[in-house]
Amino acid sequence: MNRLSWFNVVSLTLGFAFLYIPMVILVIFSFNESKLVTVWAGFSTKWYGEVIRNEAFLDAAWVTLRVAFFSATIATVLGTMAAYAMMRRGAFVGRTLFSGMIYAPLVMPEVITGLSLLLLFIAIGLDRGVLTIILAHTTFAMCYVSVVVSSRLVSFDNSLEEAALDLGCTRFQAFMSVTLPIIAPAVIAGWLLAFTLSLDDLVIASFTAGPSATTLPIKIFSSVRLGVSPEINALSTIIIGIVTVGVLVASVLSKRQIAQARRDEAMADQAEG
């Protein structure tokens, strides 16, 4: 039986207070009437109006969403391929290099990744803009996708795929009709992770964006450098709200799917018995 000691209760309470109080303060003061962010002067939603009317924020948000959508989608395809190939293939020439290239971007400082990609784009004469940010984000996001998908593939029952192969499927058909539906939750989780990473990235985007495209983090960073502003608080609250709702919905859906899978398995067991 698990029991919480006083020490556990205190550390959990303080820990979660530490994690959440800064966010709560940020949200509360986004409804502050005053321009001064640290002095409460009455309730107001005027800063939300300012955000919505701010063309520069809206343009940046649109660029950010497009970049995140395309880079997450390409990264999911590439990352899933990489995870599957690593799992199903035995030794091949360059395997160590391949796995190194998948794990290294996870811990690589962003300034290095950003600088190196920028120098590549300059060397091959690619104009910096939305395309180059998508390429850059795809590259580091596919590594995260690959890690998420391979952690699912580890527990995947290989015999299902072998049965499909025995029944005359090609490997590709077996992958599409047997493996992919089963690992789908992990693939979707990978896409969501890639999407958020892209939305969130400042450093790599700053290096690879060039003057023609500005993402929301670049915009926020340049105004935050000048100090705290209630408008940024309002914008942050909108982002926090969207992310929270998204994560909660995704987790409820995946819980349902896991429960459904368990029921299916139980029924299959019964049918066998």
Add this chain to the structure above:
Amino acid sequence: MLRVFTAIPYVWLLVLFLVPFAIVAKISVSDYAISIPPYTPTLDFSEGWAGVNAFFAALDFENFTFLAEDELYWKAYLSSVQIAAIATFLTLSVGFPIAYGMARAPREWQPALLMLVILPFWTSFLIRVYAWIGILANEGFLNQFLMWLGVISEPLQILNTNWAVYIGIVYTYLPFMILPIYASLERMDPSLLEAAEDLGCSRTAAFWHVTWPLARPGVIAGCFLVFIPTVGEFVIPSLLGGSDTLMIGKVLWEEFFNNRDWPVASAVAIILLLILIIPIVLFQRHETKERERGA
């Protein structure tokens, strides 16, 4: 089909991950020039072998000598590693009790607690750092609160010091520490601790003999996950740190964007990479070993 599945991501990573490093390495041995792109030499194939020879002859390690001779860079590397090490230790001290408490919590609470740890990780990093500016500033919430309590009579200068950087790192990297430690403690059977205590162990002894060995793989993974990216951190020192907060990520950024000296920025990146290659390789070994043990 497996070949295709290997080849496409392989080629992608070669072109967009490995080749760029080769370019950084090449530019780090080039010279600064007022031109577009702002470095010389550039490889000119039109002159055949003579061009290639001239290209290689013009490369030198001048930028590295420059970095070695200028105190600023040495200090920036040292202080980045130092700040990252202290921050990692602080994150561990804050994260371990939380992970431990989560693992000891009733089973039915654990998914919710896990969710509470992961949720901030999904929220923008930039926003989470930004939230602390309003808290730590001289007229910020923390100083207001402490003065209201009467603990201090004058506001403390926290923002724009290394303390603000530590707080920012602990705050933003906490999930990376909690999750691996929780993952290794989660499987712990609490009856082991009771058995140890029945056999006459003190609580402290039981912790060191039972809990710690189980938690160690998670602690090691968590420390790497915090330490490695923190060494090159840019956002936190530039928003929360002061002018005397020296971190190499910030130096690289300024060298590139403000001074526009690409060759020096590249040399800074290469040395940073050489410093990080040891922990990165150790981390990868640790992960492979753990996965094999788990399988």
